[in-house]
Amino acid sequence: MTLDTPSEHLAPLQQSPLHREHEALGAAFTDFGGWQMPVRYQSDLIEHHAVRDAAGLFDISHMAEISVTGADAGAFLDYALAGRLSTLPLLKAKYSLLLDESGGIVDDLIVYASAEAEFLVVANASNRHAVVEALVARQSGFDVQLADLTEQLALIAVQGPAARAVLAAVDDLELRDDLSRGRTLETLGYYAAMGMAWHGTSVFVARTGYTGEDGFELYVDAEQAVDLWRALLAAGQAYGLVPCGLAARDTLRLEAGMPLYGHELGRSIQPVQAGLGRVVVTDKPAFVGKAAIEAGPAPDARVLVGLSTEGRRAPRADYVVLHGDTEVGVITSGALSPTLGHPIAMAFVDPAHREPGTVLDVDVRGTRIAATVVSLPFYQRKATS
């Protein structure tokens, strides 16, 4: 029996402000992007199903938060990122990309218009320093100030059909009109945010997520994190909320067809190859990577597709995709889908084989398994009000 061994780090791993809570809950930990984070508390499958059927609580404090303030904050982000952020309405969020000059993806990000002339950029833990360095390098000529708030903020996600009810049941988490600006948990739209009052401070509450379910992400001062985490766990008990680790987060996001940096996204991949062409706004006067994006990738550059297989053996990252005896692609993520009951995977394949319904083979450790190209996402929750 072989097991993954944790890689050795030169620098010590960072710990979440919630680390002791996770230990008390019996979490197993994994090294992730320089942080030691919970991989599971009891069972990957129990945690996965809890998010699909009820609610799950995630500590994602390893995510990086960078504030961008100043008179030119919007114009700066229009130049530094692939999207148009200057017109983002106050308290709305947008998914965006940070590109390099060659049009490759340095990171995928969520950007919030968090206040007047103020944005909050949320980056992946493993890319925190690359994002900060790129933003600093691109700020010349703009009146902006950048601040890395990662260690001051904790980030807690509540995901699942019962997420809203769980938040509403937290006694001391209060709507206050000066913070929420007329929004309520019921009226807060998808990819929108508001402030709520919590024990004398405010919590930035966003209706976003990475699981394919309705859900909320709560940005809170690191000192307040334990208090809020415990209150959410207590309030959620009646709704079937369980703490969830990164293993469940990975199967949930895969079912939802959401790309993961280092798997579906990277510096050698242009957005259009990953199905993210719509995220790039090319009719801006200038942005980093513009010339390369306009030239586009080579016509035969591989494109991201979904694959569905039968049985229980899942294609895994780096397995080869075949058409006859020709290698036509490579798997980027794969798992036996807990919700669907059969294996699913994402893969980069030659464009000739991208059409849904195309049947290819995957080499699963020496055995060929037939895989059908399918549209993404694999799983989509039923529309709710």
Next chain:
Amino acid sequence: MSVPNDLQYTAEHEWVRLDGDIATIGITQYAADALGDVVYVDLPKIGATLTTGSIVGEVESTKSVGELYAPLDGEVVEANEAVAAAPETINADPYGDGWLVKIRVTGEHALLSADDYRALIGG
């Protein structure tokens, strides 16, 4: 972490229960916990001849894949079909109903004691 004293172990996180020349083999609780929820097992066929250290099967969880190594030389006399049908048994009862194969041992073998294995996994 349960490491029963009446079993022998390998550095590849497998356990062996010797009863005469029949060895029952499974994976340790440490391995099962590290893998997460086991969702698929591939076991060697009855009659297969195993050589110590060769890859004879695999144990797959939602998160990762582990290869199963032959802990000693011998011939497979029984494979646990119940665990193939319900792989979660490996997580629930790794030293009991979650056993994987039985082998008629033919050669010499060098296995770890429970104390040696505990030292290996740091506890």
